[in-house]
Amino acid sequence: MFESLSDKLEVALKKLSGQSKINEVNIGMAMRDIKRALLDADVNYKVTKGFVEDVRKKALGEDVIKSVSPAQMIVKIVHDELVDVMGGEQKDLNLLTQRTPAVIMVAGLQGSGKTTFSAKLAKLLQKKGRNPLLVAGDVYRPAAIDQLKTLGESIDVPVFSIPDEKNVLTVAQAGVDFARSESRNVVILDTAGRLQIDEEMMAEAESIKKELNPEEILFVVDSMIGQEAVNTAKVFNERLDFDGVVLTKMDGDTRGGAALSIKQVVEKPIKFISQGEKVDDLDIFYPDRMANRILGMGDVVSFVEKAQETLDLEKTQKLQKRLIENEFNLEDFFEQLQELKKMGSLQNLVEMIPGLNKAIPKQDIDESNLKVIEAIINSMTIQERQSPEVINGSRRSRIAKGSGTKVQDVNMLLKQFMEMKKMMKSVTKMAKSGRKITANNLPLNKLMNN
Ligand SMILES: Nc1nc2c(ncn2[C@@H]2O[C@H](COP(=O)(O)OP(=O)(O)OP(=O)(O)O)[C@@H](O)[C@H]2O)c(=O)[nH]1
Ligand SMILES: [Mg+2]
Structure with a gap:
């Protein structure tokens, strides 16, 4: 993940390492390289532009601490900007609720990884001491219930479904009641994949939201689709006003653009990244750790931080x-x-x-x-x-x-x-x-x- 972006950023920043001073000229060159690296990684154009502008401003305005080299300082500035673009603080699920069970609705395009993610999330919550129930809300695809059941069995989480029921609201409501009767405190509702141009399906998603009033709506998107991920997120957000984003297939050769663009464009945090088909490959998304991973220079960053602070x-x-x-x-x-x-x-x-x-x-x-x-x-x-x-x-x-x-x-x-x-x-x-x-x-x- 992000290999190519990491390499390019590293090259851009290395060019500064011999410089004793940061000036308009060398910072300008570095910013050109960084801009190209981001665009090549399929980061949204506007996001890239804002990113580079901010880094340039900070780099030229910053007091360089003597014990820190200008190049180290820029690494830190780029790092902070990456963190910022990806949402700053890590954002938790909203499960602190009076209501039992809390409801998490999982939505997204066809094949984006919703069902796989639902199971991964169930496992994660279970590990954290929650008592989840998976609800099979994909009433369209015949094999969907079986797929969720198989996944549920593998992690020992029950799956609620009503075979042959074609109304998702009926299934969802019954699922919530069932969870309550079984003392399950979180419902994870897996829904059918929908195309954003399919008006009927989008309206259905809205009605699920209206009826169930979920604590958390997660929008699942395949990170491999690049720029398209951002466009899709926009449309889903306009309809559902979701709470968080899940980026899937981060194990593939994604260029990372979605991870760096979505937060800025839809103003919703990335909450999880999923990498792999196995049920245990779910990571909570930490902007700070992701930035370290992209830059591969975590030690320099924390050194500068400490020096700045103290x-x-x-x-x-x-x-x-x-x-x-x-x-x-x-x-x-x-x-x-x-x-x-x-x-x-x-x-x-x-x-x-x-x-x-x-x-x-x-x-x-x-x-x-x-x-x-x-x-x-x-x-x-x-x-x-x-x-x-x-x-x-x-x-x-x-x-x-x-x-x-x-x-x-x-x-x-x-x-x-x-x-x-x-x-x-x-x-x-x-x-x-x-x-x-x-x-x-x-x-x-x-x-x-x-
Ligand atoms: N490599 C990889 N494959 C994934 C990941 N998540 C899901 N998949 C695979 O992607 C395909 C689709 O995943 P599903 O979880 O069925 O996706 P979905 O959104 O539920 O699909 P529909 O219900 O048909 O809309 C499956 O083959 C999964 O094994 C991931 O993080 N990494
Ligand atoms: Mg599915």
Whole structure:
């Protein structure tokens, strides 16, 4: 699913990765590539246009945090836009109802996967502790009842049907009564496939809605039909004002356009995606996870997110400036530790930064180290922090006492700090020669390895 779109987006975004600044020119080029990728994936033209405009605006307006590269920032912006286009938050079924049973009506075009989905949903709800009943509301196709029965048996969910009854309202109403008498708290009503141009069938769907007043109407659409999915959704929505969309056959070579267009066009959330003919292949739709899947760069995204949320931009820039100028002292170091601490546990942090988790093996991260370091620096005077070279023997033992540590610990910290400064010198040289300072050569790395 989405392979081709993913690949193209990746290529487009990679082109930015060598750039030190985002400007009109390179962002313009990237947006052209992204636009083409989306259109090739059969995303609706208007949706594509809006998408690209939004990303461009945000990219040019955004403060780029220093510890994050411009390319990483754009990945994040594109990711957020994908999430947005697909509906933002995950939307649950509306089953919080006073009425028992709650009724879910399943509607859509012929062969879109309604019956298969109904069974998958029954299984999912059952797993969640609900007590579903499947109701065979396809009164037209002779084999429809048998198909649903077979599926129901395979998941141990009862199926209600009235053979030879041709009025779907009669079947549906009797199904609801039956569910009530059997203490089944959710009815899933599978309906006949209908063509949107078939006025009689569309009117029937409307009358089911009117009579049963379902808690939830789900519109099932085959994701393989691309743009047509959006048009169909529009027509069904005008007639039924449905509550959510189910995209089926996402296991096929769908280009993904429907997933990215439907929410924007009909303003209804995608609630499930179905991939496969087996009854257990139903996924709840999470826009955020889907965006990660499309971009394949989840780790970069969460890193930027964390950095945005917590790192104080001004402080970080000030520290970096001092690093470059080699004026970095223990006070700065302390400040940097505080900033990093805000980002959560070190382990989490390290796992989030691409490359860093390889540079620092898990067993080398010892959070208690940090506390010791903090305690020691806390026991120093401002003068000592600013000019560590004044810290002589008697100062060392005073600091050790004050922080509840040993003189060796203080020695160790000072030694590490000096080494770090040495290291920073070489980083500074790197920076001056034009090479980028990345998370990999932050002083933290060195420190944690000692
Ligand atoms: N690969 C794949 N096949 C699916 C999926 N969902 C359904 N199918 C297949 O698509 C065909 C139609 O599925 P149904 O569930 O019968 O569709 P329907 O909408 O109930 O069809 P009608 O009742 O005839 O309108 C069947 O062969 C299913 O096995 C899916 O997510 N992936
Ligand atoms: Mg069917």
